[in-house]
Amino acid sequence: MTRKNRTLIVAALLVLTLSVVMVAGTGRQNPEQNTSDKPTEKPAEKTAKQGSQTLKIDVDLVLVNATVTDRLGRYVSGLEAQHFQITEDRTEQKVEYFSAEDVPISVGVIFDVSGSMKDKIATARNAAQTFLKTGNPEDEYFMVQFANRPELVSDFTTDVTKLQGKLIMTPAKGMTAMYDSVYMGLEKLKEGTNPKKALLLITDGEDNKSRYTFQQVKEFVKEMDVQIYGIGIVDEWNSQLSAGRTGRAMVEELAELTGGQSFFPDSVYELEDICTKIAVELKNQYVIGYHSTNEAKDGKWRKIRVKVNQPKGITGLNVRYKQGYYAPTSDAAPAPKN
Numbered sequence: 001m002t003r004k005n006r007t008l009i010v011a012a013l014l015v016l017t018l019s020v021v022m023v024a025g026t027g028r029q030n031p032e033q034n035t036s037d038k039p040t041e042k043p044a045e046k047t048a049k050q051g052s053q054t055l056k057i058d059v060d061l062v063l064v065n066a067t068v069t070d071r072l073g074r075y076v077s078g079l080e081a082q083h084f085q086i087t088e089d090r091t092e093q094k095v096e097y098f099s100a101e102d103v104p105i106s107v108g109v110i111f112d113v114s115g116s117m118k119d120k121i122a123t124a125r126n127a128a129q130t131f132l133k134t135g136n137p138e139d140e141y142f143m144v145q146f147a148n149r150p151e152l153v154s155d156f157t158t159d160v161t162k163l164q165g166k167l168i169m170t171p172a173k174g175m176t177a178m179y180d181s182v183y184m185g186l187e188k189l190k191e192g193t194n195p196k197k198a199l200l201l202i203t204d205g206e207d208n209k210s211r212y213t214f215q216q217v218k219e220f221v222k223e224m225d226v227q228i229y230g231i232g233i234v235d236e237w238n239s240q241l242s243a244g245r246t247g248r249a250m251v252e253e254l255a256e257l258t259g260g261q262s263f264f265p266d267s268v269y270e271l272e273d274i275c276t277k278i279a280v281e282l283k284n285q286y287v288i289g290y291h292s293t294n295e296a297k298d299g300k301w302r303k304i305r306v307k308v309n310q311p312k313g314i315t316g317l318n319v320r321y322k323q324g325y326y327a328p329t330s331d332a333a334p335a336p337k338n
Contacts, residue, residue: 061097061289062088064321065196065227065259066306067281071316075284084288085307097289104138105282106156106192108185109163112203114147118172120233120268124202125167127231127271131200132160134279142188143167146181147174148209156191178203178247179210179217182228182254186220197226198260198282202271204233206247214250218257222301223326227260229278231271234264259322292327299329 064086068076081098109128113121132141143154143163153166182201189197207214221228230251232241241248241264248264255262261281263274294302303324308317 060291062093062292062304062325063097063195063225064288064304064306066286066288067259067261067284067320068286068308069318069320070314071318075281076314076317077284079286079308079311081288083309083311084286085309086288086290087305087307088290088292088294088302090305091293093290093293095288095290097287099287100285102136102283103196103287104136104140104194106189106194106197107135107139107141107282108189108199109141109143110150110181110185110199110201110203111143111145111167112147112176112178112205113145113170113172113174114176114205115173116176116205117203117233120204121172123268124233124271127268127275128167128200128202129164130272131275131279132163134276135160136283138194140193144181144185144188145170146177147172149177150181150184152184152188156188156193175209176203176205176207177209177211178205178207179212179214181210182217183212183220186217186224186226189224189226196282196287197224199226199228200275200278201228201230201251202233203231203251204241206241207250218254221254221257222324225322225325226258227282227322228254228258229260230255230262231274232262232264233268233271234266257323259320261320294327297328297330300327301325302327 066084068079070076077100079100081095084095084098086093086095109131111124111128117124135141137158140156140158141154141160141163142152142156143166144150145153145166153170154163157163178201182199185199185201189199232248232251234241234248241251252262254260261278265271265274288306292302301324304322306319306321308319310317
């Protein structure tokens with residue numbers, strides 16, 4: 001089979017895999033038409049450009065990105081606010097903001113260039129480039145590459161060609177400082193101009209060089225409103241990311257905690273399709289906002305649960321979302337420990 005034919009077949013399969021299911025009888029809300037779901041604007045608010053519109057979000061709102069799929073893994077669009085039920089620490093919350101619009105994203109690409117990536121790095125670079133090409137003009141990206149230590153090789157930019165050029169230049173060598181790199185990525189995302197934020201981690205190995213521990217990274221993730229997508233390349237039976245290995249479990253845990261997703265392909269040739277799937281998912285999510293009924297500013301972890309009230313005739317829907325957040329703190333309440 002020629003390379004051209006293989007590409008055409010993969011593209012056709014990807015279209016089937018990433019099909020978006022529109023729920024019959026419903027449509028996406030126009031924020032300018034439905035005022036009942038708008039957040040109450042207060043003096044303190046975040047503002048983000050959304051195409052030609054301006055989206056204003058009350059900073060007191062707890063915002064949750066929700067990904068809804070059917071049994072075949074297809075993204076489900078057309079749901080409305082009444083289809084979602086959200087609880088915080090088992091107490092039901094009132095949905096006060098809802099959107100299904102494609103909003104700009106701030107994204108960090110965390111790319112492994114350690115020695116173990118030597119035979120895979122060319123294909124992994126192509127996959128990362130595919131991910132970058134699928135964004136919108138208002139999306140912004142930065143890139144961290146890591147081996148013995150993380151390095152910010154490209155600051156925030158909307159010009160993806162700048163990042164693509166950096167991908168080509170770096171040789172694969174050294175050890176794997178994965179935790180330090182994720183930590184750097186989280187710090188950098190604080191500078192992002194878009195309320196919606198995500199990290200894409202591409203690696204093939206378990207951490208063996210970081211100063212930060214996994215627990216420190218996990219706690220930092222819980223403090224941030226960031227979705228993490230991890231791609232762990234598993235191409236050998238004794239890979240550090242094979243089933244049951246510590247490295248794999250940690251990538252899975254970070255993704256699950258944030259409402260993202262983790263992938264462990266057996267071949268580097270699956271990377272391009274996976275990167276496309278992640279990019280499509282980020283553009284097919286619902287944003288749900290509520291004011292917590294718990295007004296205590298105690299800095300404690302609050303667990304979130306989102307349930308989909310499935311429309312008539314629709315069954316087997318699954319929803320992914322972040323597991324919780326730290327409550328704000330007052331001057332008298334100590335911040336959560338790292």
